[in-house]
Amino acid sequence: xxxxxxxxxxxxxxxxxxxxxxxxxxxxxxxxxxxxxxxxxxxxxxxxxxxxxxxxxxxxxxxxxxxxxxxxxxxxxxxxxxxxxxxxxxxxxxxxxxxxxxxxxxxxxxxxxxxxxxxxxxxxxxxxxxxxxxxxxxxxxxxxxxxxxxxxxxxxxxxxxxxxxxxxxxxxxxxxxxxxxxxxxxxxxxxxxxxxxxxxxxx
Amino acid sequence: xxxxxxxxxxxxxxxxxxxxxxxxxxxxxxxxxxxxxxxxxxxxxxxxxxxxxxxxxxxxxxxxxxxxxxxxxxxxxxxxxxxxxxxxxxxxxxxxxxxxxxxxxxxxxxxxxxxxxxxxxxxxxxxxxxxxxxxxxxxxxxxxxxxxxxxxxxxxxxxxxxxxxxxxxxxxxxxxxxxxxxxxxxxxxxxx
Numbered sequence: 001x002x003x004x005x006x007x008x009x010x011x012x013x014x015x016x017x018x019x020x021x022x023x024x025x026x027x028x029x030x031x032x033x034x035x036x037x038x039x040x041x042x043x044x045x046x047x048x049x050x051x052x053x054x055x056x057x058x059x060x061x062x063x064x065x066x067x068x069x070x071x072x073x074x075x076x077x078x079x080x081x082x083x084x085x086x087x088x089x090x091x092x093x094x095x096x097x098x099x100x101x102x103x104x105x106x107x108x109x110x111x112x113x114x115x116x117x118x119x120x121x122x123x124x125x126x127x128x129x130x131x132x133x134x135x136x137x138x139x140x141x142x143x144x145x146x147x148x149x150x151x152x153x154x155x156x157x158x159x160x161x162x163x164x165x166x167x168x169x170x171x172x173x174x175x176x177x178x179x180x181x182x183x184x185x186x187x188x189x190x191x192x193x194x195x196x197x198x199x200x201x202x203x
Numbered sequence: 204x205x206x207x208x209x210x211x212x213x214x215x216x217x218x219x220x221x222x223x224x225x226x227x228x229x230x231x232x233x234x235x236x237x238x239x240x241x242x243x244x245x246x247x248x249x250x251x252x253x254x255x256x257x258x259x260x261x262x263x264x265x266x267x268x269x270x271x272x273x274x275x276x277x278x279x280x281x282x283x284x285x286x287x288x289x290x291x292x293x294x295x296x297x298x299x300x301x302x303x304x305x306x307x308x309x310x311x312x313x314x315x316x317x318x319x320x321x322x323x324x325x326x327x328x329x330x331x332x333x334x335x336x337x338x339x340x341x342x343x344x345x346x347x348x349x350x351x352x353x354x355x356x357x358x359x360x361x362x363x364x365x366x367x368x369x370x371x372x373x374x375x376x377x378x379x380x381x382x383x384x385x386x387x388x389x390x391x392x393x394x395x
Binding site: 007009010011014016038041042044045046048049050052058060063064066067068070071072074 | 223225226228229232233236237240254257258261262265266269325326329330333344347348349353354369370372373376377379380383384
């Protein structure tokens, strides 16, 4: 209790205590001669510091005239910090939506392809038709005739080729979105850097 | 030339100075000059260094004034700049400025010679003790004793919690109290 009150002596001296704390320390000071003595010593230190007249400020007028002469020019008077336009936030939001859209399309495509390969789609797979064919298969069909599609190994190769192609195209789209997002981050950082610094950074 | 009515208020002066009006800035400097000089002098413990620090502080304040938000306290903002300017000046001071500036200070002639000597010795001892405090504790002490800032304001200026302000002030004042007590004991022994 004594140490706790002792730690508050300066705050009490500076009038920084209120309410319960103030009442507690006032009550403590009535009964504790040691704290009372310390408080008086702290008060004396404060008085001595504040009444020390050894600091003689140079003439304000001379100082100000020298200062105003040496003040640098400000190229951009009063640049107010610009609020960030909502359009700025539409860019990352649009990129995110684009990414979600592409992911959804490719996931659905993979699911449909997988269902088609396993025969789950049944006769409904007919509408997929030529969309599943790679360019090399189209060329082979033209060269060898429609019977080539009957070969299971060729069909499998075709499906693998379509899946790999879809896989890489999906990654290219994602890479494009990531690059656009980085570009946006870079532009935002540059814009933020050019704005005047806040009060706390100004010193 | 008649100035707009807002020119008399600090906010008006700040606005004008933010637009590059050097006269308005000069008036702002005049209003805060004494406080800043007191703070930097106590931080530096040397009149020459303090003048450099004050010059640097007001220069930085001018450069950064456009980003100052008038809803904040200009005095606290300038004190913050002044404390940092004083610390920077101290870090870059040449060795030859380390001499004790109190050496040439004369005691107050209004008091009796013995009292004046005692007061001078105590003041010198206190000033030396202030100079010897760690920078963080000295900044809190200076802002409280010479800047007249509240704990909350000091907390804002130095960007530290109020609890830290209290503990640093406790440390600084207790250190000075010890110096003053030992000084008084020595004097009592000398005069016994």
